[in-house]
Amino acid sequence: xxxxxxxxxxxxxxxxxxxxxxxGITMDVxxxxxxxxxxxxxxxxxxxxxxxxxxxRAASGRIVYDGTDITNMPTxxxxxxxxxxxxxxxxxxxxxxxxxxxxMGAAVTDPQYLEEDFxxxxxxxxxxxxxxxxxxxxxxxxxxxMLAIGRALxxxxxxxxxxxxxxxxxxxxxxxxxxxxxxxxQREGLTVFLVEQNAYHALKLADRGHVIVNGVITMSGTGKExxxxxxxxxxxxxxxxx
Amino acid sequence: xxxxxxxLINGVTLGSIYGLIAIGYTMVYGIIGMINFAHGDIFMVGAxxxxxxxxxxxxxxxxxxxxxxxxxxxVLVCAMIIASAYGWTLERLAYRPLRGSFRLxxxxxxxxxxxxxxxYIQIAQGARVKPLQPIITDGYTLMTKTTxxxxxxxxxxxxxxxxxxxxxxxxxxxxxxxxxxxxxxSQRACEQDQKMASLLGINVDKTISTxxxxxxxxxxxAGLMFLLYYGVIDFFIGFVAxxxxxxxxxxxxxxxxxxxxxxxxxxxxxxxxxxxxxxxEYKDVAAFAMLAIVLIFLPQGLxxxxxxxxx
Numbered sequence: 250x251x252x253x254x255x256x257x258x259x260x261x262x263x264x265x266x267x268x269x270x271x272x273g274i275t276m277d278v279x280x281x282x283x284x285x286x287x288x289x290x291x292x293x294x295x296x297x298x299x300x301x302x303x304x305x306r307a308a309s310g311r312i313v314y315d316g317t318d319i320t321n322m323p324t325x326x327x328x329x330x331x332x333x334x335x336x337x338x339x340x341x342x343x344x345x346x347x348x349x350x351x352x353m354g355a356a357v358t359d360p361q362y363l364e365e366d367f368x369x370x371x372x373x374x375x376x377x378x379x380x381x382x383x384x385x386x387x388x389x390x391x392x393x394x395m396l397a398i399g400r401a402l403x404x405x406x407x408x409x410x411x412x413x414x415x416x417x418x419x420x421x422x423x424x425x426x427x428x429x430x431x432x433x434x435q436r437e438g439l440t441v442f443l444v445e446q447n448a449y450h451a452l453k454l455a456d457r458g459h460v461i462v463n464g465v466i467t468m469s470g471t472g473k474e475x476x477x478x479x480x481x482x483x484x485x486x487x488x489x490x491x
Numbered sequence: 492x493x494x495x496x497x498x499l500i501n502g503v504t505l506g507s508i509y510g511l512i513a514i515g516y517t518m519v520y521g522i523i524g525m526i527n528f529a530h531g532d533i534f535m536v537g538a539x540x541x542x543x544x545x546x547x548x549x550x551x552x553x554x555x556x557x558x559x560x561x562x563x564x565x566v567l568v569c570a571m572i573i574a575s576a577y578g579w580t581l582e583r584l585a586y587r588p589l590r591g592s593f594r595l596x597x598x599x600x601x602x603x604x605x606x607x608x609x610x611y612i613q614i615a616q617g618a619r620v621k622p623l624q625p626i627i628t629d630g631y632t633l634m635t636k637t638t639x640x641x642x643x644x645x646x647x648x649x650x651x652x653x654x655x656x657x658x659x660x661x662x663x664x665x666x667x668x669x670x671x672x673x674x675x676x677s678q679r680a681c682e683q684d685q686k687m688a689s690l691l692g693i694n695v696d697k698t699i700s701t702x703x704x705x706x707x708x709x710x711x712x713a714g715l716m717f718l719l720y721y722g723v724i725d726f727f728i729g730f731v732a733x734x735x736x737x738x739x740x741x742x743x744x745x746x747x748x749x750x751x752x753x754x755x756x757x758x759x760x761x762x763x764x765x766x767x768x769x770x771x772e773y774k775d776v777a778a779f780a781m782l783a784i785v786l787i788f789l790p791q792g793l794x795x796x797x798x799x800x801x802x
Binding site (some may be wrong): 302328334340342354404 | 684
């Protein structure tokens with residue numbers, strides 16, 4: 250991989266007030282890859298994902314996307330650079346219909362793709378089509394997760410940031426969602442940066458993985474390598490205390 | 492019966508003006524969760540701008556019908572643009588720097604801004620009431636009833652027709668904007684989850700500014716209508732009308748656009764009927780008592796959204 254990475258995170262530190270959440274994170278995501286970041290609650294996974302999007306802003310370090318330094322750009326401008334996020338907690342607009350939620354995803358794209366993109370999302374998640382005119386707040390957890398991913402896809406991203414898509418979902422739904430991610434990656438070459446607590450599924454899916462503990466990356470390797478390591482399993486069973 | 496119909500017409504007219512102002516309260520509250528107490532004063536500023544432009548144009552009752560129509564549109568546009576500039580500036584100078592600060596800070600600032608605007612107009616335009624000779628006169632007689640005391644005539648004046656129809660049109664247009672356009676969707680998205688909206692590439696600050704501008708423009712329309720209807724304004728009209736419109740917004744369910752319209756109508760009707768059948772002195776008591784009663788039984792207001800959200 251000699252090519253310039255699509256997303257490059259260099260020595261990033263982020264604070265919430267006086268509390269330091271990220272203590273110098275360095276990692277990268279290459280085009281066409283699935284990279285996962287696994288870690289326990291409060292390890293800094295979502296913080297890193299949000300820092301990439303400029304909210305909160307990195308206190309030090311550099312984030313480069315597609316050759317552009319985005320470290321100090323406002324969030325809405327970063328999100329117009331073909332980056333889309335399906336955030337922690339899904340953040341569906343509860344009083345908008347499924348259709349409107351998806352339209353919001355396409356807020357910054359050329360309307361000429363609208364129809365095609367709707368078709369693609371409804372194709373990936375037929376459940377959303379059935380629920381098209383239902384309010385987002387009335388969907389089940391799994392449907393909301395599908396909607397969150399679908400909404401992110403409506404932005405026609407090159408880089409998809411996925412924050413814990415498996416959280417709180419039934420195993421069958423989790424499997425379904427991971428299959429969709431895999432399909433998008435293989436069929437369309439979508440680059441995915443996946444944050445997960447569900448280490449097993451994430452590492453099985455990912456090309457490469459990193460383990461984050463208390464704001465520091467402690468282990469890196471291919472998905473298979475990490476999955477085989479005893480410490481990784483231990484970290485997840487014991488909540489990443491060491 | 493005739494008396495009732497007449498009061499109904501008067502009430503709907505008054506309610507229209509309240510409704511137009513209430514929309515500004517409700518939209519701003521919806522998007523940043525703040526009561527913009529200076530909104531009533533934007534309405535007052537709108538009325539003054541209208542008066543100034545009308546005077547400058549030399550518009551009087553003897554101006555021909557076609558010319559009056561064109562002139563009034565010009566007045567309306569001027570008032571909307573200038574009041575919008577006020578609204579935009581207020582948000583920029585007084586409220587945006589306080590975003591993310593504790594909840595009471597922008598509220599107190601809004602009260603401060605309201606005082607500033609009132610005093611500014613008082614200094615710039617004088618403290619005395621400003622009269623305007625009626626420009627639109629006449630009307631239609633709907634019913635007549637002859638009694639021993641004389642004739643009772645039910646009339647709808649042209650100005651009432653104008654106020655009610657302008658209100659209906661504007662409310663329809665704004666509802667459509669909120670429901671169907673991408674601007675409206677962005678506004679609703681910011682209202683429901685600002686962080687997520689920014690993650691979708693929405694410029695939240697710009698959307699909030701636009702909301703202030705829209706609210707101020709509607710307040711300016713209400714200002715012109717008030718001026719044409721009552722024929723007198725002073726620097727203090729924003730306070731009273733503002734409090735009423737705010738009550739209307741809360742009554743209808745703050746944050747809800749149809750709620751603001753309904754609330755305005757209800758407050759206008761209560762005030763008018765109370766004045767007509769009981770006593771003029773206590774009309775405000777009646778309006779506020781209605782608010783208290785509704786809030787006891789429907790804390791979210793008549794059309795407010797209950798806070799049930801699935802996570």
